[in-house]
Amino acid sequence: MDDLLGPFRQSLESLDRLAAESLFEQAVERSSPLGAVESLVVPALEQIGGEWQSGSIALSQIYLSGRLCEELVERVLPASDPDRKHQPRSAIVVLSDFHMLGKRIVYALMRASGFELLDYGRMEVDELVARCLRDRIRVLLISVLMLPSALKVREVCAGLQASGGEVKVIVGGAPFLFDPQLWREVGADAMGRNAADAVTIVRQWMDNMP
Amino acid sequence: MNAVPMNCMQRTLTALGQREPDRVPLFLLTAMQGARELGVSIQDYFSRADWVAEGQMRLHRKYGGDCLYAFYYASIETEAFGGDTVFIPDGPPNCGAPIIRRFEDIDALQVPELGQSPGLLRVLQTIDLLKAQAADTVPIVGVAISPFSLPVMQLGFDSYLELMHEQPDRFQRLMTINQAFTVQWANAQLKAGATAICYFDPVSSPTIVPRATYLKTGYPAARATLAGIHGPTATHLASGRALPILEDLIATGTAVVGVSALEDLAELKAAAAGRVSLLGNLNGIEMRRWTPAQAEMEVKRAIAGAGVGGGFLLSDNHGEIPWQVPDEILFAIAEAARSWGRYPLTWVRDGADPDAC
Numbered sequence: 001m002d003d004l005l006g007p008f009r010q011s012l013e014s015l016d017r018l019a020a021e022s023l024f025e026q027a028v029e030r031s032s033p034l035g036a037v038e039s040l041v042v043p044a045l046e047q048i049g050g051e052w053q054s055g056s057i058a059l060s061q062i063y064l065s066g067r068l069c070e071e072l073v074e075r076v077l078p079a080s081d082p083d084r085k086h087q088p089r090s091a092i093v094v095l096s097d098f099h100m101l102g103k104r105i106v107y108a109l110m111r112a113s114g115f116e117l118l119d120y121g122r123m124e125v126d127e128l129v130a131r132c133l134r135d136r137i138r139v140l141l142i143s144v145l146m147l148p149s150a151l152k153v154r155e156v157c158a159g160l161q162a163s164g165g166e167v168k169v170i171v172g173g174a175p176f177l178f179d180p181q182l183w184r185e186v187g188a189d190a191m192g193r194n195a196a197d198a199v200t201i202v203r204q205w206m207d208n209m210p
Numbered sequence: 211m212n213a214v215p216m217n218c219m220q221r222t223l224t225a226l227g228q229r230e231p232d233r234v235p236l237f238l239l240t241a242m243q244g245a246r247e248l249g250v251s252i253q254d255y256f257s258r259a260d261w262v263a264e265g266q267m268r269l270h271r272k273y274g275g276d277c278l279y280a281f282y283y284a285s286i287e288t289e290a291f292g293g294d295t296v297f298i299p300d301g302p303p304n305c306g307a308p309i310i311r312r313f314e315d316i317d318a319l320q321v322p323e324l325g326q327s328p329g330l331l332r333v334l335q336t337i338d339l340l341k342a343q344a345a346d347t348v349p350i351v352g353v354a355i356s357p358f359s360l361p362v363m364q365l366g367f368d369s370y371l372e373l374m375h376e377q378p379d380r381f382q383r384l385m386t387i388n389q390a391f392t393v394q395w396a397n398a399q400l401k402a403g404a405t406a407i408c409y410f411d412p413v414s415s416p417t418i419v420p421r422a423t424y425l426k427t428g429y430p431a432a433r434a435t436l437a438g439i440h441g442p443t444a445t446h447l448a449s450g451r452a453l454p455i456l457e458d459l460i461a462t463g464t465a466v467v468g469v470s471a472l473e474d475l476a477e478l479k480a481a482a483a484g485r486v487s488l489l490g491n492l493n494g495i496e497m498r499r500w501t502p503a504q505a506e507m508e509v510k511r512a513i514a515g516a517g518v519g520g521g522f523l524l525s526d527n528h529g530e531i532p533w534q535v536p537d538e539i540l541f542a543i544a545e546a547a548r549s550w551g552r553y554p555l556t557w558v559r560d561g562a563d564p565d566a567c
Contacts, residue, residue, distance in 0.1 A: 015375065055416065055417070055451050055454070055472070057420075058416055058417065058418055058419045058420045058423070059417060059418045059419075060371050060374070060375075060418060060419045060420070060423065061420060063368065063371055064371060064372075064375060097304075098296060098304040098305065098306075099367070100366065100367070100368065101366075101367035101368050101371075104368050146301055146302070146304075147301065147495060147498070147532045147534060148298060148300045148301035148533070148534070149301075151534070174449065174495075175495050178449070178471060178472075178493055178494075178495035178496060179493070179495045179496045179498075179499070181499070182495070185499075
């Protein structure tokens, strides 16, 4: 599968849909739908995420390639597929902010990596805490763009803790990138520097959850 | 050393002329903070032109910065297209629902009349009031969102990226409309008394789109738009990286580039090579939890990186200092700029370590 990875990543970076589809189909034929996701889509998206971090890839490429991967994976691994079932109940949300692109990118990459998660859209603190408890969420991904929204993560974490919810919170977005200490300050369990980070971190948590 | 202190305008123009003024100009881009000075909410503050003018004058006197900032909030421009704004108590106002809900809506979109937009008229009135007080001693910075970045608010970011890649004809029509609007809006501010226009163009940054895309989209839009603006412009990428497209930005005719905290000022300065001035790049997000000593060190680092030879305006990296940054930090930044920014920057030329206060 290693021989397909480089060309697949290239096809995503250049937004060459036909090439990406062809390479993905080859990977599925060689192994299985889940095998293609694990050994082709996830590492390609991880590499692209790392390149964004270093400044050599643009956000538009991350977004559009994530959407493309989401479509590819959806075809072979629909939401009802049993391979998606052994995951902790997860949700993603934009907290008190009107900038939705970051969430869409992470949502697409999570799904393209085989995860199933609830999309809460945009919520304020109290509504989010109540919804997480009601849905028995174990992993919550919070996306923000603005600093005041990032600071509200503290209230979410406190609210979840006070209610006895055992929820792990991962945050992402510009304020956390520009201030690497901020995620700890607001009480999150982790920070994703890019969308692929979110996938990696949730996978690690999943492995350690009962 | 320059014995005679310059006024803010002289200081700024000297620096922009790639020469060393008496000290590094400080462009402390405080917009919302005027509301705090007047003891009113951010929403109420931006509802009155005279309050914003008074707020800017008070902030100028308080911190001793070298410009007056006529910026209200970004979505005031989409208000002119029929959009609305969502205010929050402790941060910049946000753009409401997109005015373009389907790509087909672009076919019927028209260039709005400035005179029909109460928000834009308030900004013009503020500039007029500032000009009456500052005359030509303090630069007044007007703001126009670039035609290429405005659609993030007009459509939503995800829809805009899809339009850019999937519907080139409609994308081009939107650029044509937005260019006409931006040129008209920038020139109205200059006519009202603005000294220069800050052309906010974050989408052009290679942080957001690849350079190859920029050269086909944001670059021609910037060249055409800046050519139509009858005054100096500063292109601000609002925290986005600038270095990979610095040559292209220079070719658009801009006089200043606002650069990111993620970039190295010395590297940018070497690349600029006296052809364009740099604005930046203090980290506004981290600034919230700096100590005064840290603020002083960050100012020293920035000045050490880009101050020598002029062509540098000290500022934050985003074009707007967050509401949460404490007063004492803004005072510390201003004080450090005055004490460490005095030309000829002997301490920099002598190779002193900027981290040693």
